[in-house]
Amino acid sequence: MKNINILLFCILLFSSSCEDKLDVSSPSSFNSDYIFSNTTDAKKALLGVYSLFGHDAYTSRMSCVWMQNTDVEAMQPAANPDGSRRDVWSLQGGLLTGFKDIYSAWQNNYLAIDRANQCIEGIKSSSIADDPDMKMLLGEAYCLRAYRYFLLCNFWGDVPYFTEAAKAGMQLDVPKTDKNIIYSGCIQDLVNCEADMYFADEFADGIERMNREFALGLIARLALFRAGYGMTKEGIMKRADDYLDVMGNDSLAVTYTDMNGTVKTARTYKEYYQLASDYCQKLMALKDRELNPDFETVFKNQSTFQKPVNDDVLYEVAFLASNGGDVGWCIGTTVNSSSKGSTTIQVNLTPTYYFSFDDKDKRRDVTVSKIYYESDNDQFVSAITGLATGKWNRLDLPIDPGSSSSKGTGINWPLMRYSDVLLMLAEAENELNDGPNALAKEALARVRRRAFDAEYHPSKVDDYIANLNSKEEFFEAIVDERAWEFGGECLRKFDLVRWNIYGKKIVETKRALDNMGKAAWNLDVSNPEVTQYINYADRLYFQKKNGEVIFLNTKYDPDEVPEKIVDVTELEEPGNEDAYAQQNWTINLYKVDEDMGIFESADYTVRCWRGYTDDTGLSAVPYLLPIPSTIVGNSIYLNNEGYGHVFSAN
Template structure:
């Protein structure tokens, strides 16, 4: 089912018009702490003997459905921060073998990471703000004068988001403090690190509880809210992670298989027949709830009252210096490794990696005129990431930086590939595993997904280890530029080795005009890089936390 962002239920970023009013509730946690701090520090003052009647506190908020909607929007809000899924966690904090950042020799986009790095500190902060907002909502939702079904839905959403924020934190930073209630006083003691296994146990607990509380995706009609199948798909991803690095709990492959199968058997999702159409829909403000289980939502161009535009397509998009055509900065460039992994006839290659750019061809008024110009067959490293193409945007006027393009967080093809991977680990390369991967491959070759095809289908009779290698390659082809590649390499235990290979590749094969930035970015990935350093902003205020090895 495909619906337009601008129609249907009170959804998408139209709901964010009321969510933007969440600017007030989105800062409620910090505001409340200031109130509490003032009371604690100035309790001897006489004027505080009179209880304020016009202030916002948790006890006076969280009472109506509108209060809950705004508070929930505030929990979602941190997903779109530039330091999370605004650009960092699919870009400059997620270096892998799928891209390098053109011309970035120094600064935060050059992979020059240390505990004082501002963007890293703000990523940590944004994720923990999301946790705090979720905790506050969970603490007070039961006091709202709304139906139990409404409370349960909000609880389910908040539990999922808290779990996802913690999943992102532990995936990137390792053992981190676990906090399951909101801050009531600024004098609360700082928390030590929680063991990784305990963090994952809590993440699973929250997700399983959320599964029973949220609604089916067909109830919403769009995928900016978490649905039951989105929770199940995320459980499959979490269990696959637990089966690999760092826990290596191989029993979790069976759990991953079971939750991926739940999504498949729900019959609520299916592959879009066209790979490119998935991303055209994202640019044209259309929701495809069959293919996309969950998207981070953006709306508008940040030129009006509603300021919920994102950077998808401008920060990561194919080169274009013209705003009317769809400006893109040309940061994210393809690697030859990604380009070469596509087989002959695979249509995904020339959509994932743009075969053209918009080259300047003169000036007209204040705008640069551009001409669509193809790259030559030998120009591979020159090519931009191509999935998010601003030329398809329908929202006008366009802005240089801000776009309305949503970012895909969970797609059905990912679920099929997770099922195939887990099935192979549990039972070997069964027909069910072949069926799942072959559906994804057939779509990639432009074939009907339910009909066997000798060109597209994977070679029959593979050994278990060879089938696993095929799954790794298929995930690379299908999911590049969707913020999942580094995560996959980490859980498979070959992130550092892969990036050391990329360093050699850049040194050997890359044009000298482009190689210095790529070589520098890859060279900075060493054994310590499986985890980020704990930011100085946390080290400075938390005496109970230690630094990660090597930092």
């Protein structure tokens, strides 16, 4: 919940009149010298950049709804492309050149970047530029700009790159800049300014504004993306080293000083892994903290408007209570009707993700909600293809937004947690040492220790990590751990891209869904890939007490099927105290009609990743969005040629 007032000043300062070509907003004629002559007005100007997080283009679309479909987050689209956000889910975004939501998101990012550029220029030219508060504001402006370019590069690939504010007569129609140059430039900016920023516990707004710990973590995140893979114009996934002159082009380099005072320059992908490791370690040296011992509390804090510093969350996008944010509306536990409003869930989690958790992992039942609310105190069991994100629940709101409320819950959206820093460090050290060293193993262990009760640490943490001996094994463990730790936080899509395993994970997920369904129907059970799921629950059995669902089984078939099974609507009627209702579970993951001779994948499996047709999983996934047709039509440089775009539904 945002405790910073976004004033009318921001609107006056940053008008939204349109320029040609890229159509970014022009700078205001308001006197910049006056605005940045004092920290009070300079902060108000910066809040104009933050305020754009409150637009629908970010609050639902870019933050979470478009961050599907992966092996973790996935929402079933319509039977055929329908020209909506659902075509992004099915990896058919190339069809959406005229989709207004994509245009709005493009504009939202570039308007935020231009506002950040105005702040950067105003602060740097200010007569009080050396004031500590002004230096903090400058660092925030660079962070905001870097994060917006992060979104642009991941959603659109190579994009126009502006480091100056728009001015009268300035050429705004410019060619694309390679994403790796943009990453490098943003990292260098943050390297140059992070030391002048405040930690969250050093200023009043804490984790609701971008702070030094977030800046250090963002440097590491951007470094891993600079080291990783991305879509090239040829539609092929490559690292910068594979096709750019990383040794000869200084725009691809970042120079920094590590904690030992050694000056380093990162150019190659390995050197960017080193940069990521160095900045993770720098944050740990300067501001280490224990992970909150209760995983559920991390997210309950957000739903109840608690904002602890020196805790898990480094920075979260701040929204006004009952007047901003879609967390608890389009993402979170499903609430069909309640005294605190309802949801329209547009982010779900895959069945295979639910089953991937260790049975003792406490994160599973926090992250994956198998139930939904028909009213405040009346729970029902979700369909297996409708598993929602349990981390946020509008029923936890400490305010009463009313039964007709929907969007605008005021629940903040986490952009980075400390466990992310630990896992980025583990990943980087594994890459740098061709296998896990002690530092990498301990970083992974710190995340896993919270996931399991202490009695399971010897087996689930110590032995588990001790058995990860090779670089490949440890990398796979990091891939898994990031899934279990961040499910529903919508980091997965971009991670799969930079690792270049998106296609592989799609194929694995579809195959597992089919095999779980076959096992439920006792089909092909001699196949070991099917047999491994033979004990998975084909149906769930449950009771209800005072409206609360009580499961007999959640993952496996019960030892005995209940004798008395009634319709769920009859569960709490007199005489049914010992009765159970049932919900189809893995049996719904395969379509079988013996009379019709139908034995095939469920609609869910067919539709979710429809735009990716390579059964080997080796080719690039068409994950990029097209540049809006309005933008392309007004440009002599920009087009959607290449980049893996598919403009036909067939």
